[in-house]
Amino acid sequence: MNPSKNITSDSPQFKIAVVGGxxxxxxxxxxxQQAYKIKCTVFEVDDAENSRxxxxxxxxxxxxxxxxxxxxGLFDLFQKHARYQGQDLTITDKTGKAHYEEVSNDGPTGGAGDRPEIDRTILRHMLIESLEEGTIQWGKKVVKIEEDSKDNCNHxxxxxxxxGQTGSFDLVVGADGAWSKLRKxxxxxxxxxxxxxxxxxxxxRADIDHSAAAKLVGNGSCVALQDNKGLLCQRNGDGSIRVYVTIRVEENGLSHIDFTNPEEPRSYFLERFSDWDDSLKVFIKEAPSFIPRGFYMLPxxxxxxxxxxxxxxxDAAxxxxxxxxxxxxxxxxxxANLAAAISEIVHNGKDLATTIEKFEKDMHDIVIVPASESAKNMDMFISDDAPHGVVNFFETMMASIAPQSETNSSR
Structure with missing residues (x-):
């Protein structure tokens, strides 16, 4: 691609840039593309689908x-990859005692309790494969956005x-994640x-190389909680187990630890979890590496x-x-909702400014409840009261969406 040339969208009538793949x-x-036959261009900073x-x-x-x-149009394909038994859940305290166990059906049940698992890699591949060739431009990092005109008729x-390339668009969508450039x-x-x-x-290869850990996690998730700490363990479709070793600590409180040397974080976490049962500490002892992450959120x-x-x-929003x-x-x-709004603009001649403003208001009204729940749940999971508050939460939730006889839970 010649850097001296401008980027042009595949949709000459209404040019849409989606920043973030x-x-x-x-x-x-x-x-x-699939529902409304509207083209767009996705600009992704990664060089390829499996760059990271x-x-x-x-x-x-x-x-x-x-x-x-x-x-x-991807639901049938999704069901081929969906892992309904991935909804299985065990909640324990630091001794390894199970306070809650849920065994899911092996197929869809419908309703709010129907939440099958799918590996993020597979889901992303499904979406990528559904797009027309050339929709995604890989290795494209946005460094600046400028308004072309202050004329109210030109957005x-x-x-x-x-x-060094540039491109002009009727609509720019920031889908570029937590640290969005477009948000600014x-x-x-x-x-x-x-x-x-x-x-x-x-x-x-959990079943082969980490059999004790695999037995604890089973088909779904095992969550061990107590004393403002947690081991959040989840089975993935590729045979691996993802573990999130979770603690409360001040921002940059672990900056002294060299995470490129697995033995440093291992020693630190084994000390922090020293009074936890050995059956749970296996997730720390057998970890090949530790990737540090802090939980950040927007208001x-x-x-x-x-x-x-x-x-x-x-996440940008x-x-x-x-x-x-x-x-x-x-x-x-x-x-999906923004695509429907764009269809109103492109196919029905609706005003861009008012249509997008309505989409944003509706998005906020929809998301404020789950965002509030997410914040509340974090303080419930990583707390002095855990796991008891979490167990009460799941018992109440499951009772509200299915007959109690369909769950197997006990304190």
Whole structure:
């Protein structure tokens, strides 16, 4: 590609730039193309689909993630990869005593309790494969966005990329995640540290190389909680187990630890979890590496003054903690709903500014509840009261969505 040339969109009537090729941005592109026959261009900073690890497993909810896949025509394919037994859950305290056990059906049940797991890598591949060739431009990092004109009739914005290329678009969608570059164009908000830190561990070939850990986790998840600490363990479809060693600590409180040397964080966490049962400490002892991550979030009520021609979806708009399993689901729902709004503009001649402003208001009204729940759940999981508050939460939730006889739970 010649850096001296400008980028042009595949849709000459209405040029759409989706900045970010994560789950939200790809869902938007897929629904636009499959449901509404509208083209767009996705600009992704990664050089290729598998340039980096995409993370673990996601549970997709009926009225958000699954709904978006239906709009993209991908639901049947999703069901081929969905792991309904991935909903199995065990909650223990630090002694390893199980306080709650849930065994799921091996197929869809319908309703709010239908939340099968799918590996993020597989879901992302499904979305990528659904797009027309050339939709994604890989290795494209946005360094600047500028408004082309102050004329109220012209909402074009120009993107400048790190390679020197530029492109002008009628609508620019920031789907570029937690540390979004596009967010700065419409909002002064920045993510803040929640006080909770985790180190991510991946135990590959768990059944073969980590049999004790695999037995504890089973088909789904094992969550061990107590004393403001947690071991959050989840089976993935590739036979691995993702573990999140979670503690409360001040921001940058572990900056003295060299995470490139696994023995340093291992020693630190074994000390922090010294009074935990050996059956649980196996997740730390057998970890090949530890990836440090802090939990950051945007204010639950984050909004911005609508700016015609630019909007945000997913973590760029409403970054939340992962303790309600809603982040990816809300990003996918954002993508599907924004695609519907864009269709009104392109096919029905609706005004861009008012249509996007309404989409943003509706998005905020939808997401404020799960964002609030995510924040509340984090303080419930990583607390002095855990695991008892968490057990009460799941017992109440399951009683509300299914007959009590369909669950097997005990204190």
């Amino acid at each position: 994560g789950i939200g941005g790809l869902t938007l592109a897929s629904v636009l 690890d995409q993370g673990g497993s996601l549970d997709l909810h009926v009225n958000s993630g699954q709904l978006a896949l239906k709009k993209a 074009h914005h120009t993107l400048t990329f790190q390679d 164009f419409v909002s002064d908000a920045t993510p803040f540290y929640t006080g909770v830190f985790f180190a991510e561990v991946c135990l590959s 639950v009520d984050h909004t911005w003054k609508s700016h015609p021609g630019v909007t945000l979806i997913g 409403h970054l939340m903690s992962p303790f309600a399993g809603e982040g990816a689901n809300m990003a996918m729902l954002d993508g």
